Amino acid sequence: MNIATVIVDVPTLGTDKEFDYLIPEKWKGIIERGMRVAVPFGPRTIQGFVTGLKSNSPYKDKLKELKEPLDLTPVLNKELLELGEWLATDTLSFKISCFQAMLPAAMKAKYEKRFLRINMEDNPFLDDLFGGKTEITWKKAEERNILPALHAEIKLGNAEVVYDVKSLARKKMIKVYETMMDNEEMLTLLNSLPANASNQKMILEYVLKQQSAQYTAKELTDAGAPQSSIHGLVKKGVFTEKNEEVYRDPFEHKQFDRTAPFLLTNEQREVITPILDTIESKKYETFLLYGVTGSGKTEIYLQSIQKVLDKGQEAIVLVPEISLTPQMVDRFKSRFGNDVAVLHSGLSIGEKYDEWRKVQRKEARVVVGARSAIFAPFENIGIIIIDEEHETSYKQEELPRYHARDVAIYRAKYHQCPVILGSATPALESFARAQKKVYHQLTLSKRMNNKSLPPVSIIDMREEMRDGNRSMFSRELHTKLADRLEKKEQTILFLNKRGHSSFMMCRDCGYVMQCPHCDISLTFHRYTNEMKCHYCGFNTFVPHTCPECSSNHIRYFGTGTQKVEEELYKVFPEARVVRMDVDTTGRKGAHEKLLEHFQSGKADILLGTQMIAKGLDFPNITLVGVLSADTMLHLPDFRASEKTFQLLTQVSGRAGRHELNGEVVIQTYTPEHYSIEYAGQQDYDRFYQQEMVMRKVGSYPPFYYLTLITISHEDLMKTVSTTEKITKYVQSRISDEAIILGPVASPIPRINNRYRYQCLIKYKHEPELKPTLHKVLEHYQQQFIKEGLTISIDVNPYMMM
DNA sequence: AGCACGCCGACT
């Protein structure tokens, strides 16, 4: 077993396989599967993952020795290594990308090159090149423009290039001072100190008072001790100084009050019983916990986790990124305290690394996090919970394009434990699986406080228009808003569109200002005063006259959050408005700040996009207004109705969650659409029935699986012809039962000057599809790189654009 | 990916 098989950090098809390396004598028995290692690869040194150990290799004669391990213990266990392999085949990604997706970003290697001087003889030229030192970094050499000269010296044998693999990870170290002296000795010393050593005296008095075994540097400096006098005491032998690793704790300054489990309602007890049974009997099972908002799903999660912890096992809880709010974290931290690690994108690289290591060292047994937390390196998982399971953010849009739900089920089968998918508006696929008894459905139909859901009125904006109301607020919403302002109660206004206006059109010639690089109209942003492309980031000045016909009859159509904010101040000058969208929450912590501002009652109206639809639970909110329910409905996406229904149901759930009664107003131009009608009635079951009919007719999931191939290139003809060729090839390799749509232009036919064509494959059972797609990648790879084509294959896509 | 090798044009 002196040979390690390694997956190297080069994400290409040609290198997506194991490379064999000799294990040097000194690392024998130390190198294990799942460790990161530095290996020579061609002329470079790069990072790799050890996937196995063996004693023979077909490359016997050309084996190189691996350089060194980068970890003391494996970072990927046996399960995660296998999961990585499976993920790579399942999503048609590279193994290395899969492994990297499982680890915190801090573990991704950083590469650095430097030149080493070999010839140490007297040589003024070399002295000059190396600036009198024995080495120089590549970057420095580049800046000084001496790369060619250094290369010449390498040829002469006077210098060489060294490749370093560096980890981004930094352990945070602090200085700790320990004392071995007893009180008596210390007192003697204290009295013998000269009068001018006031700081040292002060420290000794402090230590005598505190009586602890060790003190952090920070504690001593906080007590007023300068660095120099601490060192003075170290010299005198009072303290020994050492470096100790500390975790960066994102919740350092937060107090969590411990909560005890709540008494469950009858309904909750019925629901939790089968879950607890499954935990007890260590069986795999996926539960769909279908419960209206406020029905107490979280308490079910908490008590199930408690059971898992009691059995000495671990738990993973996934929460959508945007609802991973302090509120949510509090609920877990206050029940399980330090047993909880939190992983989400708001943390710094270092913080994420530390939280991850708490898990790896088994210092935390519950992980609460966004999508990637599904890879938490636990070894004895007792439950996996996915809250708001219908959220599309559980699908990663970059490589590897995995869905956290699929990974959860894979891991649960491996660990023989339950998965709980919780939602008030389950994904159609999930609900259908529950109907077919693939998942075990559990239903919570009552709200815990027995409050009925808030009444919803659906306003037909066409009628408002006919009656002469051209404002963006219907008469009913206007009256109710005024009423809430009067009563000092709070309102949430929801609009799924940021910016000011979605497009600009000339009323004389019909010219619409478009992005020169993408086939999409530019959005008007009031505050930055520019026209912006939301796809490639292009921006330009705001025209005062039409660029086409010079007319000044320019109008802005489509309403964004900025425009609503302006309008609110016009109609209700006394209202205090908080606007929350990507543009106002860009900075770290801005999100929490705005919410806190609203929660403390310093604002009357919270106006925002998607991000305010979830999780907010403020007692004073009694009105929810949806300004335009149909913005999403007409997108070219077969899930448009489902998304609309889910969003409307969720926003509605924000009103009247406590003592005060809530109301919901939904404004729309298509009140007759079933997703709006049923959302108004909060009737998931009827929506499900109707939507299933539509999916069946359109041959969409859950009746068919989908795979989307997108090809892009700067040249339109090239794009079309390549897509055609690939489509034909795929068609020839799979059965007639599969439906192939395309080649057709993508819904956004051009982004960043690249044309985009796609081919959508709908199928029920095609075992040959994945191998075929793999062949497509293999076959076209060289041509793709050579001709600048890009191909993306998305199995079970959520973004059809 | 990143680097070496190799085969053709514009110069000392």
Place this chain on the structure above:
DNA sequence: GTCGGCGTGCTC
């Protein structure tokens, strides 16, 4: 004749 352009192919 040589320096350097970037097309091709390999990395255990």
